[in-house]
Amino acid sequence: MSRYYSYINSAREIIAAYSGAEPFASHLKKQFAANKKFGSKDRKQIAQLCYSYFRLGKSLQQFTVEEKLLAGLFLCHRSSNDLLQHLKPEWNDVIETAFEKKLQLLNNEVHAAAVFPFTDALSAGIDVEAFALSHLQQPDLFLRIRPRRKETVVHQLKAADVPFQLQGDDTVVLPNTTKIEELIMLNKDAVVQDYSSQRVGVLLKNLPPQTFHPKPSVWDCCAASGGKSIMAKDILGDIDLTVSDVRESILLNLKKRFAEAGIKHYNSKVIDLSHSPFTIHYSPFDLIIADVPCSGSGTWGRTPEQLSFFKQESIETYSALQKKICFNASTKLKPGGYFLYITCSVFKKENEENVQWLQDELKLNLLKQELLIGYTQKADTMFAALLQKPA
Numbered sequence: 001m002s003r004y005y006s007y008i009n010s011a012r013e014i015i016a017a018y019s020g021a022e023p024f025a026s027h028l029k030k031q032f033a034a035n036k037k038f039g040s041k042d043r044k045q046i047a048q049l050c051y052s053y054f055r056l057g058k059s060l061q062q063f064t065v066e067e068k069l070l071a072g073l074f075l076c077h078r079s080s081n082d083l084l085q086h087l088k089p090e091w092n093d094v095i096e097t098a099f100e101k102k103l104q105l106l107n108n109e110v111h112a113a114a115v116f117p118f119t120d121a122l123s124a125g126i127d128v129e130a131f132a133l134s135h136l137q138q139p140d141l142f143l144r145i146r147p148r149r150k151e152t153v154v155h156q157l158k159a160a161d162v163p164f165q166l167q168g169d170d171t172v173v174l175p176n177t178t179k180i181e182e183l184i185m186l187n188k189d190a191v192v193q194d195y196s197s198q199r200v201g202v203l204l205k206n207l208p209p210q211t212f213h214p215k216p217s218v219w220d221c222c223a224a225s226g227g228k229s230i231m232a233k234d235i236l237g238d239i240d241l242t243v244s245d246v247r248e249s250i251l252l253n254l255k256k257r258f259a260e261a262g263i264k265h266y267n268s269k270v271i272d273l274s275h276s277p278f279t280i281h282y283s284p285f286d287l288i289i290a291d292v293p294c295s296g297s298g299t300w301g302r303t304p305e306q307l308s309f310f311k312q313e314s315i316e317t318y319s320a321l322q323k324k325i326c327f328n329a330s331t332k333l334k335p336g337g338y339f340l341y342i343t344c345s346v347f348k349k350e351n352e353e354n355v356q357w358l359q360d361e362l363k364l365n366l367l368k369q370e371l372l373i374g375y376t377q378k379a380d381t382m383f384a385a386l387l388q389k390p391a
C-alpha cells in the first residue's frame with residue numbers, strides 16, 4: 001500500500017475512534033502517542049486530513065469517508081499537495097482555482113446549511129453564507145502586543161524572518177502554524193489573543209476612569225487563564241484585581257501566566273458561580289467581567305469537529321448556566337458599577353437574548369452591545385455587552 005493510502009486509512013481510523021467527548025486535538029494527541037510509527041511529517045499530513053474532513057461539517061454525507069477526506073483537502077487548501085496529486089490529480093491540478101469553481105466541481109453540494117447546520121439559532125447580523133463557509137479555512141493566529149513592547153516584538157519577529165502583519169496599533173497576525181512561543185516572550189511582551197477578543201477591549205477603553213476611587217476594583221469572575229484580566233490591566237492601568245474560576249487547576253495556569261506577565265498583586269479564589277451563596281472579599285466591585293462558559297460556536301474554525309458533534313439542545317443548557325452565573329456575580333456589583341458580558345458564541349440565546357434578560361431581570365442598563373464579527377478576517381466571532389447597575 002502506498003504511504004498516501006496509509007495516511008487515508010490512519011485518518012479514517014482516528015476519526016472512527018472519535019466520540020466527540022473531548023476536543024479532537026486531545027484525541028489526536030493520544031492516538032499519535034499510542035502509535036509510535038508516525039513520524040512528524042506523517043502526523044502533520046494525517047492531522048491535516050482529519051481537520052479538513054471536519055471542516056466540511058455535515059456536507060457530502062453520501063461520500064465515503066475516503067472521498068470526503070480528499071474533498072476536504074481539496075476545498076480547504078490552496079496549494080498543491082502530494083497526497084492529492086497521487087490520489088486525485090485532477091483536483092490537485094485546480095487546487096489554486098477560485099473557491100466558487102472548486103465548489104462547482106463538487107456539484108455545489110458543500111453549502112452553508114450543510115457545513116453549519118444551526119443557522120436558525122444565529123444572532124442577528126451574521127451573514128449565514130459567509131460565516132458557514134468560513135469554517136473551511138483555518139483561522140489565523142493573533143497576538144496582542146502589551147503596552148510599550150511593540151518595538152521588541154516587531155524586532156523579534158523580523159529577526160526570526162516569519163511572515164507577519166500588523167493590524168491597528170497592537171495586533172499582530174501570523175499564520176496559524178507559527179511556533180510563537182519559540183520566538184517571543186509570551187505574556188511578557190505579547191499575549192496570544194484572538195482579534196475579536198482584543199476588540200472587547202474597546203468597551204474597557206470607553207469606561208470613564210475618573211469615576212473610580214481611588215482605583216477601579218475589578219472582578220474577572222470566569223477568568224480561565226486570565227486573558228481578559230491581562231487586557232483589563234493593560235487598558236485600565238492600576239486596578240484592584242480579583243480573579244476566580246470554577247477549578248483550582250485553571251487558576252494554577254492563570255498564576256503561571258500572570259507571573260510571566262509581571263502581574264503580582266491580585267486576589268484569586270475558586271468559586272462555582274452556578275451555586276450561591278458564596279463569599280468573596282473586596283466586593284462590591286466597580287467592574288465585573290463575565291466572560292462566561294459558552295458553546296464556543298464563534299470559534300469552531302479552530303475546533304471544526306464541533307460542526308458534526310455539537311447538539312443544538314446544549315444551547316439552552318449554556319444559556320441557563322450563563323444566567324445563573326450572571327445573577328450570582330451581579331450581586332457583588334457596586335451601584336453605578338459596570339458589568340461586561342462576553343461570549344464567543346454566535347447564538348442569540350447566549351447573546352442578545354441573555355442581554356435582554358440582564359436588563360429585564362437584573363435591572364442592569366445596557367450601554368452597548370456588539371457582535372464582533374471575525375469570520376471576514378480569519379478570526380473568531382464573539383459577542384460583548386457593557387451594562388451598568390443603576391446608581
Ligand SMILES: C[S@@+](CC[C@H](N)C(=O)[O-])C[C@H]1O[C@@H](n2cnc3c(N)ncnc32)[C@H](O)[C@@H]1O
Nearest residue numbers: 222223224226227228246272273274291292293
Ligand atoms: C470563556 S472561558 C473564560 C476565558 C477567559 N476570560 C480568558 O479571556 O482567557 C469561561 C470560563 O468559565 C469557567 N466556568 C465554567 N463554569 C463556571 C462556573 N459555574 N462558575 C465560574 N466559572 C465557570 C470555565 O472554567 C472557563 O474557564
